[in-house]
Amino acid sequence: MPQLSFQQNYNHMPSFSNAISQGTLSFIPFNIDDSISFKTLNVGMEVTLSSLGNISFTLSLGLYSLTGNSVSLANSISLSRSSNNGLGATTSQLYISATATSATQNITPGTWFWGIVGTSNASLLGDAAWSLYIGSLTNAGNAFPGGFIGGRMTASTNALPESYATSDLDITGNDAMGVPYILLSS
Amino acid sequence: MTLAILGVGPIFSSTVAGGAANPQLQFFENFPGKDLVANVAYSKGTLSVHAVNIPLSLSFGYPVVLLSNSSSGGTRSIQFGLYSLNGNTLSLANSASNSWAPSTSAYSWISLITSATQNITPGAWYFALNLLSAGNSSFSLLGNSSINPGNAAPAFVRGRMTASTTAMPASIATSALDITGQDAMRQPYIIITA
Numbered sequence: 001m002p003q004l005s006f007q008q009n010y011n012h013m014p015s016f017s018n019a020i021s022q023g024t025l026s027f028i029p030f031n032i033d034d035s036i037s038f039k040t041l042n043v044g045m046e047v048t049l050s051s052l053g054n055i056s057f058t059l060s061l062g063l064y065s066l067t068g069n070s071v072s073l074a075n076s077i078s079l080s081r082s083s084n085n086g087l088g089a090t091t092s093q094l095y096i097s098a099t100a101t102s103a104t105q106n107i108t109p110g111t112w113f114w115g116i117v118g119t120s121n122a123s124l125l126g127d128a129a130w131s132l133y134i135g136s137l138t139n140a141g142n143a144f145p146g147g148f149i150g151g152r153m154t155a156s157t158n159a160l161p162e163s164y165a166t167s168d169l170d171i172t173g174n175d176a177m178g179v180p181y182i183l184l185s186s
Numbered sequence: 187m188t189l190a191i192l193g194v195g196p197i198f199s200s201t202v203a204g205g206a207a208n209p210q211l212q213f214f215e216n217f218p219g220k221d222l223v224a225n226v227a228y229s230k231g232t233l234s235v236h237a238v239n240i241p242l243s244l245s246f247g248y249p250v251v252l253l254s255n256s257s258s259g260g261t262r263s264i265q266f267g268l269y270s271l272n273g274n275t276l277s278l279a280n281s282a283s284n285s286w287a288p289s290t291s292a293y294s295w296i297s298l299i300t301s302a303t304q305n306i307t308p309g310a311w312y313f314a315l316n317l318l319s320a321g322n323s324s325f326s327l328l329g330n331s332s333i334n335p336g337n338a339a340p341a342f343v344r345g346r347m348t349a350s351t352t353a354m355p356a357s358i359a360t361s362a363l364d365i366t367g368q369d370a371m372r373q374p375y376i377i378i379t380a
Binding site for chain 2: 009010011014029031033066108109110111134135136138139140141142143144145146147148149177179181
């Protein structure tokens, strides 16, 4: 079976930034066209720091499969970054990557879902904001009417659930359905 | 001996040890990530068609478009056609349609009702869209905002019928399509989910 060296969900880096709400887990659809070894995960982020001091955040991503009306955790990875900001207000556009997956996996082709949740210490130190780059800010007024293509939890969490019912997810509006750029490479 | 399998995949029509015989997609969209640029106007009764490559099998469950509600004028309908290409002829493999009245929100998802079940096989397919209304001459769908090349595209990947139509034709000769200019190059966002 052929192996991919990379898979991304956009053909380029999109340009709209969408702020990450701490403790809000979103499920993002991700099609994989052939098998790929789960080695490195990359996201595009915009980091805005408005105060001095050591500010850190962690983005946890879970790889989920969909069976019926439930997503199940197959693997996970986390991306962390800290900044000792002695410059005052700054905004940076970055690729952020990580390689420490929770398990070795050769991901099989099909549709997977990334569960994404962010945490930080920013509330202790002042203002900071993290955004992911997404392709569109179009905000439909109704819930997505087709099969499951992602959504976000309404209950707050800082951890990746082992499984989750898709019927419990918010699937209305761009805040629930926006798709951040993800690059998976072997 | 017990064989442990890591990462056995998401959705399979049949599963064999170590991998799926026919991996399935849950969705396919012609603009990955809903990477959309603008409202694009489409004239009623003018069928537009464009090419897509579907990498894995996909159940033809719910074709969905994203419609701008900016136009008034009552009930309108959308027709969708799934075509294959043989030589210079597009042949209708399946279709879907729905009618709706605009809401007060700026945009609405519209899901179309399919005419037959189908497991779409991997490969090149052609999405066709036609819009009808008694009260409007055009509608806006979310899509691309094409540049306006002065010459025809050298390979057939999109075009529009020059003759007005109220239904999806069973076949379309690609030679009968307009393939020049921004109005022929526009593509609406379409996502098909299982």
